[in-house]
Amino acid sequence: MQVELKAPYLLFLGDEPDVSHAKTAVGIAHWRPESCVAQFRLPGSGVDLGLPDMTPAEAAAAGARSLIWGVAGVGGKVPKHWIPTLFDAVDAGLDIVAGTHSSLTRIPGLADAAEKAGVSLIDIRKPPADLPVGTGVKRSGRRLLMVGTDCVVGKKFSALAIAKEMIDRGMNADFRATGQTGIMISGGGMPIDAVVSDFVSGAAEVLSPDNADDHWDVIEGQGSLYHPGYAAVTLGLMHGSQPDGFVVCHEAGRTMIEGFPGYRMPSISELIELTVANGRVTNSNIRCVGVSINTSGLPDGEREGYLGKIGDEVGLPCVDPVAIGVGPLVDHIVKTFK
């Protein structure tokens, strides 16, 4: 009942000139190179993922099963000169996977062409139908949830890095995506913020079902319990995830909730306290296992002292997942749950 995509992919980059608008495609190519057959670019593109350039027909012949719309698009609309590529993809037998505001079904004729070709137009903002209300029933296996001091503080990156580190060590683990980019990267997941509020914790239960006792679901977080707009999503995801452990994600130097004037970000300790207070409703043994901080905004030479200070304050490993890696977090998780 999760959203599921057909890998491997052709990554469609349009004629996007700016790589900063191609974060989704960059993320997929970085985290799932084995899922990427090729890229397809229109004249004028300024993005190169280092993949072979193929047309939809060539990519399909090489094994691709989905075209992934991997760039932001202009103002959320489908640029007219990109549309022929979408028809080519459908004709080549590829599903088309897109996210925010792309409105594939509103492109005249595309839905009919897809139906005729037996392929799907997949809007990954759309949650699966018939999601259940959360039951709160305890599931087998272990779960690790990312929680943030705000949105866009590195929750997805941290979860992907931790899952990769676990798998690299031979542990039994899966990344579980809760947002658009994460779903495209991992090929499945749950667009949790698009779920009707009555079913949010149920959707989170569906996302991380019963599993082997030694298995870890490493779950991408959403929002923040301190976010005046999105905390409901955060809480429902946490209750349904029943996390055994959580990692606090933060961006160094940020002090206010972005875009919400007057809203102070919590301290790491405050966030741990509120997360435990709420999380123990569905898992009485919930605990923080570490902190993951994006320190790229700090002046050179300050990182180590900054991470050390926070680590001392909370008595847990505190890393920058890019600069230092998440090894110390996974060490601590292994020790804590052995």
Place this chain on the structure above:
Amino acid sequence: MQVELKAPYLLFLGDEPDVSHAKTAVGIAHWRPESCVAQFRLPGSGVDLGLPDMTPAEAAAAGARSLIWGVAGVGGKVPKHWIPTLFDAVDAGLDIVAGTHSSLTRIPGLADAAEKAGVSLIDIRKPPADLPVGTGVKRSGRRLLMVGTDCVVGKKFSALAIAKEMIDRGMNADFRATGQTGIMISGGGMPIDAVVSDFVSGAAEVLSPDNADDHWDVIEGQGSLYHPGYAAVTLGLMHGSQPDGFVVCHEAGRTMIEGFPGYRMPSISELIELTVANGRVTNSNIRCVGVSINTSGLPDGEREGYLGKIGDEVGLPCVDPVAIGVGPLVDHIVKTFK
């Protein structure tokens, strides 16, 4: 942008034999007698609200503007022999208002007839379109939110009783409905649990907009922060409501979350603590102003001692809103916020 109904009403009771399945109609007739023109019953009905019996045409002539489907219906389906009444209502120029699973639009011909007659088929489970993300911006006026130890512990009743007590005392107050029955009673509101989770706190902001400084919105609560299925709804409603005060609602004798084996209900003190911890994200001055308990399940003679004990524990007025009334709560609110 809230759901809005056209009063006054004709209450449709079908041939429902059992008054316990007519709670919505009973609630409307009890709390809003001025909104009720008449009742309409089919042969076999066992329910009498004490209103004049009128056909849709008679009720319309007497001023009714909506037919309210005020009974549960059989298994959520529309009984076939009730359908002619719906067409009669549409022909008489009445909107039809219905809730759970009534599927008015699936009755062949009814939507067309409604369009032709210029009336609406209103499914009050359906949230307004284009709800915003919550902004967290502080609004003028005062807000009082009901919070529960579980679902179905008297939050709607308590809110209605408090709003009525305030209005009877000449205070400036409105009941704000967040669920189906509440919306039918008050003629408007927000079906908060049907809102997509990203927009729950925004929907709650829409429900209690800026108001006069001395005005109270008395807001019906939903779910419980301790509920493994519905806490996300509860939190989003609270964050968007930015309550200055909250009333804890409880049913005496209940110890477990109903329908969720293994889930213990919180103590009143635990619920106050978790509510303040979360609520202060959007209102740093949030405080509990009292406790409202349904003691109907207690043996005779135990009520007074029970309420006194809890009141002493939390240091706040503790009432049964039916047996004692909510006067002590409103006294305390007036004193606290003068």
